Amino acid sequence: MAVSITSAIFRKDGKEQELKVVEVDLKSYQSTYKNNLFCTTPDCNAKLAFVFRTAKPSYFRTWKKENHTEECLFHFERIAARLGVSAEQTISVVLSSERKKNALKEAYRLAKMSDEEKEKQKNKTKKPNKKKPKTIGKKEVPAIKIVSTNEEEDVVEGEKVKRGPNILKRTADAFNVADIGKHRLLIGEIKDITFSEKSAFITTIWNRSEVLVKFEEVFFANSPEYNGLFHNIERYINEYQNVILTAIGEVRRNRESSGYELVVFSGDGFTIEDMSLQALAAHYSRKSLE
Numbered sequence: 613m614a615v616s617i618t619s620a621i622f623r624k625d626g627k628e629q630e631l632k633v634v635e636v637d638l639k640s641y642q643s644t645y646k647n648n649l650f651c652t653t654p655d656c657n658a659k660l661a662f663v664f665r666t667a668k669p670s671y672f673r674t675w676k677k678e679n680h681t682e683e684c685l686f687h688f689e690r691i692a693a694r695l696g697v698s699a700e701q702t703i704s705v706v707l708s709s710e711r712k713k714n715a716l717k718e719a720y721r722l723a724k725m726s727d728e729e730k731e732k733q734k735n736k737t738k739k740p741n742k743k744k745p746k747t748i749g750k751k752e753v754p755a756i757k758i759v760s761t762n763e764e765e766d767v768v769e770g771e772k773v774k775r776g777p778n779i780l781k782r783t784a785d786a787f788n789v790a791d792i793g794k795h796r797l798l799i800g801e802i803k804d805i806t807f808s809e810k811s812a813f814i815t816t817i818w819n820r821s822e823v824l825v826k827f828e829e830v831f832f833a834n835s836p837e838y839n840g841l842f843h844n845i846e847r848y849i850n851e852y853q854n855v856i857l858t859a860i861g862e863v864r865r866n867r868e869s870s871g872y873e874l875v876v877f878s879g880d881g882f883t884i885e886d887m888s889l890q891a892l893a894a895h896y897s898r899k900s901l902e
């Protein structure tokens with residue numbers, strides 16, 4: 613699944629025509645289309661180039677130093693290219709912010725539903741002391757595994773996306789090989805967090821299976837306002853137990869542990885107990901004023 617550009621507007625001498633990449637070859641590109649190809653997104657107009665490949669399908673790419681509008685589907689493809697990461701990593705931009713929000717909310721609701729049985733035995737209470745118990749995340753009662761399969765999965769490349777895809781949900785124990793390279797919505801309890809200025813790593817757990825959630829350079833490039841906020845999560849998990857993280861990102865194989873990891877690309881792609889990190893940070897800054 614890639615977000616490569618497979619159609620373009622050919623505009624010359626006041627005429628416009630939409631072209632599929634298969635309609636272009638090196639010869640016609642050089643003679644006719646070069647310098648006259650543009651993004652198909654309305655009001656975007658970013659200039660495109662044609663990339664010819666023999667073994668794989670050819671594609672259009674954004675012209676050097678051209679930028680897509682922020683609303684454009686291919687906007688982040690530009691940032692990703694600048695940072696030297698593959699376009700595959702950026703498909704989550706296809707999901708509008710509103711859709712991500714709804715998907716995260718729904719996932720949290722599902723997580724809480726499966727929590728109910730567990731909560732009959734162990735009430736979710738504020739910890740008496742601030743020390744994190746060693747048993748955090750370890751469950752006596754197995755939580756329900758959430759695997760959603762009845763949703764459409766991929767966007768059709770290059771076509772104007774009328775309705776963004778729903779994203780498949782997975783509790784941390786439900787990831788499988790087929791998820792690698794795809795975008796998924798993870799549900800897990802936060803076990804641990806480490807962070808520095810330009811990265812953050814959250815270990816999540818569900819039924820004793822762990823998934824590492826990564827926030828890296830691309831994340832902070834997309835969402836610079838999240839810089840310096842991750843310590844709030846540390847504080848929160850020190851105060852509360854069974855804190856649910858829901859996060860949308862790309863699934864990868866972790867090189868060291870050979871377990872799964874999820875790479876998050878933007879601030880609207882995750883929540884902590886149904887709160888955005890900004891909301892959580894605001895909560896604590898209000899508290900400190902009290």
Ligand SMILES: [Zn+2]
Binds near residue numbers: 652656681684686
């Ligand atoms: Zn565009």
